[in-house]
Amino acid sequence: MSTASGSSSRGGVDVDVEAGDASGYDSMGKAGFRTSPSASSGAGGSQGLRILMKDLTYTVPSNTKKGEVAHLLRDVSAFLEPGQMTALMGPSGSGKTTLLDLLAGRKTVGKTEGHLSFGGVTPTKQFLRRYTGYVEQFDTLLGDLTVREMLLYTAELKRPTSEPLADKRDAVDVLLKRLALTQCADVRIGDPLSKGISGGQAKRTNIGIALISNPRVLFLDEPTSGLDSYTANEVMKVVRGLTSDGTTICATIHSPTAATFALFDRVMLLVRGQVVYFGPQGLPALEFAAAEWGPAAAGSASELLALHRAASAAAPLAIEAAASATDQSTVKAAATSSVAALAFNDAEVLVEAVTEADHRGEAAGLAAAYAKSRLAQDNARQIEVYMAEGAAGRGGMGGGSRPSGMCRVATALGVSKCGNGKSASSNKAAPEAAAAATPATADVELGAAGATAGGEQQLVRQRTSSPFAAVSTANTSSALSVSEQVAKELATRSETVTPWYWGLWTLLKYRSTKNYCNPGWLGPRIADKLLISLIILTLYLGIGDNFAPDNLINIQSALFMWALLPAFGAASYVPAIVLERRLFVRERADGLYRVFTYLAAKLVEELVLSIIITLIFSSYVFYGVQLKGAWVVFWLIYFIDLSVGIVLAYLVAALSPNMDVANAALPGFVVTLLFFAGQLITVDSIPPWWQWYSRIDPLRYAWGALMINQFEDNNVILAGDQTILEYYSLSGVDKWAYVGYLSLFWIVFATLALLALTFVHHQKR
Numbered sequence: 001m002s003t004a005s006g007s008s009s010r011g012g013v014d015v016d017v018e019a020g021d022a023s024g025y026d027s028m029g030k031a032g033f034r035t036s037p038s039a040s041s042g043a044g045g046s047q048g049l050r051i052l053m054k055d056l057t058y059t060v061p062s063n064t065k066k067g068e069v070a071h072l073l074r075d076v077s078a079f080l081e082p083g084q085m086t087a088l089m090g091p092s093g094s095g096k097t098t099l100l101d102l103l104a105g106r107k108t109v110g111k112t113e114g115h116l117s118f119g120g121v122t123p124t125k126q127f128l129r130r131y132t133g134y135v136e137q138f139d140t141l142l143g144d145l146t147v148r149e150m151l152l153y154t155a156e157l158k159r160p161t162s163e164p165l166a167d168k169r170d171a172v173d174v175l176l177k178r179l180a181l182t183q184c185a186d187v188r189i190g191d192p193l194s195k196g197i198s199g200g201q202a203k204r205t206n207i208g209i210a211l212i213s214n215p216r217v218l219f220l221d222e223p224t225s226g227l228d229s230y231t232a233n234e235v236m237k238v239v240r241g242l243t244s245d246g247t248t249i250c251a252t253i254h255s256p257t258a259a260t261f262a263l264f265d266r267v268m269l270l271v272r273g274q275v276v277y278f279g280p281q282g283l284p285a286l287e288f289a290a291a292e293w294g295p296a297a298a299g300s301a302s303e304l305l306a307l308h309r310a311a312s313a314a315a316p317l318a319i320e321a322a323a324s325a326t327d328q329s330t331v332k333a334a335a336t337s338s339v340a341a342l343a344f345n346d347a348e349v350l351v352e353a354v355t356e357a358d359h360r361g362e363a364a365g366l367a368a369a370y371a372k373s374r375l376a377q378d379n380a381r382q383i384e385v386y387m388a389e390g391a392a393g394r395g396g397m398g399g400g401s402r403p404s405g406m407c408r409v410a411t412a413l414g415v416s417k418c419g420n421g422k423s424a425s426s427n428k429a430a431p432e433a434a435a436a437a438t439p440a441t442a443d444v445e446l447g448a449a450g451a452t453a454g455g456e457q458q459l460v461r462q463r464t465s466s467p468f469a470a471v472s473t474a475n476t477s478s479a480l481s482v483s484e485q486v487a488k489e490l491a492t493r494s495e496t497v498t499p500w501y502w503g504l505w506t507l508l509k510y511r512s513t514k515n516y517c518n519p520g521w522l523g524p525r526i527a528d529k530l531l532i533s534l535i536i537l538t539l540y541l542g543i544g545d546n547f548a549p550d551n552l553i554n555i556q557s558a559l560f561m562w563a564l565l566p567a568f569g570a571a572s573y574v575p576a577i578v579l580e581r582r583l584f585v586r587e588r589a590d591g592l593y594r595v596f597t598y599l600a601a602k603l604v605e606e607l608v609l610s611i612i613i614t615l616i617f618s619s620y621v622f623y624g625v626q627l628k629g630a631w632v633v634f635w636l637i638y639f640i641d642l643s644v645g646i647v648l649a650y651l652v653a654a655l656s657p658n659m660d661v662a663n664a665a666l667p668g669f670v671v672t673l674l675f676f677a678g679q680l681i682t683v684d685s686i687p688p689w690w691q692w693y694s695r696i697d698p699l700r701y702a703w704g705a706l707m708i709n710q711f712e713d714n715n716v717i718l719a720g721d722q723t724i725l726e727y728y729s730l731s732g733v734d735k736w737a738y739v740g741y742l743s744l745f746w747i748v749f750a751t752l753a754l755l756a757l758t759f760v761h762h763q764k765r
């Protein structure tokens with residue numbers, strides 16, 4: 001396994017960077033992702049998209065002051081470049097996740113104002129679902145699948161159906177290699193109760209899920225949270241490696257180590273939803289803080305800056321002294337100042353500085369200082385240029401090889417490392433350098449892009465020594481046709497890549513087959529029915545054909561329990577929706593399937609099992625108790641009754657915010673049904689003001705149909721001159737009509753469950 005590695009500069013100190021598996025990257029590029037035309041139709045070659053934000057403001061109804069709105073983001077302006085990795089940083093509650101969610105189209109509440117474009121175009125929500133990757137802070141994986149299966153499952157749902165399975169497998173293999181997951185590829189993911197893969201492996205699996213469709217843009221929310229610093233750095237190195245194919249990457253990050261922070265190109269510092277710095281990470285950020293934030297806020301930043309400067313100044317002298325081996329004290333002094341500089345972490349210093357300033361109530365001052373700064377003005381000018389490019393239909397796509405913005409300038413200034421490689425420029429280019437990112441520079445770049453429009457395949461080598469951008473292949477098609485392709489993607493209204501029937505098949509293939517082999521899944525679905533059917537069998541053994549008056553009450557009670565059983569057993573179907581909600585929300589937001597597909601897969605999975613178990617249980621109960629009527633009707637009613645219980649459970653689960661509410665709501669509702677089924681009190685005796693409830697009680701129809709099946713040919717006298725069917729208001733009723741009504745409940749509950757799953761958002765963002 002060959003690895004691409006190199007170095008990046010962190011305040012003058014080189015940090016070794018390993019870019020993941022370069023061979024993996026290449027093969028992904030050639031076999032796994034790029035060359036399949038079908039795949040590229042979903043992923044679109046190797047181009048990332050430039051994301052432009054101008055005066056982006058996001059408000060929600062305040063939860064602290066009634067009737068007011070809270071500004072969670074205020075006038076955020078920035079640009080995220082293809083082939084670059086941008087860190088969103090700031091104190092807790094500063095709005096990092098809010099901004100990331102907004103960019104990724106995952107906000108479900110609130111109002112957004114300002115300009116937001118991807119590749120110069122306002123994207124549809126469906127585009128964001130299909131063509132961007134989002135790695136959430138918390139892992140949402142299927143514990144029963146292995147890592148390989150999890151990725152293949154996602155590949156089957158997110159890559160075009162026209163791509164052969166073998167190609168998808170290849171792409172997964174390449175991804176496993178690239179994410180260093182090969183070792184645990186066939187290990188079950190597990191869950192908190194039965195541990196499988198480690199936290200770092202789970203995080204990388206989540207990243208793999210986001211990458212399987214080769215997204216143009218990758219968002220990551222706290223990708224290193226919960227990981228030790230070594231694993232965190234490994235994970236981020238892998239992510240960093242993705243910039244080499246032009247992917248636009250943006251990650252919120254809390255306390256990165258110095259090495260992890262050095263992997264980023266740019267940093268956006270937020271405080272109370274406002275930008276207080278947006279520019280290169282490293283020394284330029286420290287220089288900006290020292291110069292613009294005022295002495296109180298920039299205290300530690302200035303200190304660190306001085307240390308960096310001392311270390312840089314002493315280094316050449318030390319090297320000279322060491323070479324001649326004469327002046328040990330100079331070497332020692334240089335080493336001491338380097339170590340002192342290294343002891344500080346740029347990221348920590350910056351975040352601490354703004355956090356302290358925020359606590360002193362100076363957040364607005366920092367934001368104002370940034371807004372007035374030359375850097376902010378340069379950034380604003382750059383945004384104008386990019387917006388003009390977008391308006392002219394030229395802008396926004398990066399080939400991963402185009403140096404842009406500050407980096408282009410740094411290249412022009414002769415800085416050796418730049419662009420989408422790990423960027424020394426980002427450390428060394430002073431904020432002022434941004435001023436040179438003039439429209440003229442941009443035009444030069446566009447000219448270069450235009451030169452590729454002739455349709456020739458052009459190998460673009462960036463003027464950089466960075467390994468990440470060692471070789472990038474420009475898109476082989478013309479810039480215009482790529483634009484058309486991207487424009488099509490950006491305007492897509494289709495939620496998913498694959499059709500619903502494919503999604504249904506895939507969900508059944510990967511998830512249901514595992515569930516069918518999982519005792520933890522099967523147990524609750526079978527145990528209660530097995531137990532109660534055995535009790536009914538043994539308690540009422542052989543009495544079903546005994547129509548003696550004193551036995552009639554026993555038979556109708558047995559039938560009532562038989563009808564009731566699925567309603568009470570419905571509780572076992574609730575967790576399938578409630579406990580899986582986070583995964584469902586994530587997969588839906590990722591555009592893996594539609595709600596209908598998800599619900600249909602769940603129902604097929606449950607109904608197949610239900611057919612099997614109802615056939616078995618109804619057989620021994622019907623013949624053991626020696627009931628009358630047709631067994632097939634007895635079974636059919638039980639099966640439909642159980643199916644109604646399942647969709648009722650899904651409806652309650654979809655409406656309930658958590659298991660506690662669902663566990664209280666479902667049995668409570670079922671108990672109300674008992675009273676109106678016609679057995680505890682006959683339908684004719686129910687007071688007029690409750691008659692309506694009896695009519696919409698599915699138990700009434702299930703039990704009524706069972707009773708008619710049992711007694712229609714043996715309608716014996718029960719009380720006075722009333723036959724048993726007359727007594728229970730079932731005389732002259734067609735059992736098939738009752739079976740039909742019962743089926744209607746299935747349709748109604750299933751439709752309501754579908755609507756609830758679609759429109760009731762318990763996870764508000």
Ligand SMILES: Nc1ncnc2c1ncn2[C@@H]1O[C@H](COP(=O)(O)OP(=O)(O)OP(=O)(O)O)[C@@H](O)[C@H]1O
Nearest residue numbers: 060061062063064070072092093094095096097098
């Ligand atoms: N309805 C609301 N009314 C008032 N404030 C709100 C409302 N909703 C969210 N907030 C605030 O918005 C801020 C943004 O939260 P967000 O999760 O984006 O911050 P963050 O920077 O990602 O924090 P962390 O680093 O802790 O994850 C928080 O301070 C939160 O309290």
